[in-house]
Amino acid sequence: MADSPFTPDQIEDFKEAFGLFDRVGDSMVAYNQVADIMRALGQNPQNKEVNEILGNPSADDMANKRLKFDEFLPMLVKADKLLKGTLDDYVEGLRVFDKEGNGTVMGTELRIVLGTLGEKMTEAEIDGLLQGQEDENGSINYEAFVKHILSV
Structure with a gap:
């Protein structure tokens, strides 16, 4: 072609x-x-x-x-x-879950979203995706998370 x-x-x-x-x-x-x-x-x-x-x-x-x-x-x-999402699109989508406005979302909340919305992911897929992303408080910097995902 x-x-x-x-x-x-x-x-x-x-x-x-x-x-x-x-x-x-x-x-x-x-x-x-x-x-x-x-x-x-x-x-x-x-x-x-x-x-x-x-x-x-x-x-x-x-x-x-x-x-x-x-x-x-x-x-x-x-x-x-097909139009693929940009970094800003994904970050904006996760900002909805940033209740404190500090650039982070709770890992537990992100796990629920990934397992229940859109094309649902399995527990093992979610574990692999979030491995090493949560800080000591269980929070995830979602902009860094999206950059990580897009670089894989």
Whole structure:
């Protein structure tokens, strides 16, 4: 693809990963696997965005329609171009939980948010994410936390 943001090596890796989702052996995957494949390849689209990229398929199409890698790659390019949050967006989102206005949030509160809102995280994922982030009072400097997350 001429306008692809990906290198030929990345595309080969993507093709290999795509093949791992082929459960039938016909070099195709089901529509309902596209979001998982995109996430496995480092994208983070919302389910709503994946449905739009797929052309808003019916539930029947999601379960039964299949696509080849050559059809999938332009969809991955679209997912890559989706608006991603900036440092300021994430910091602003966490500022809501900064009751004291001192640049910190309680680790326990952040754990609840990560485990219950949006794309819910598991306890193990949350533990890994917050490891070493809490101070002796159980507080987390959320701007430093967001910078850490975005650098990983």
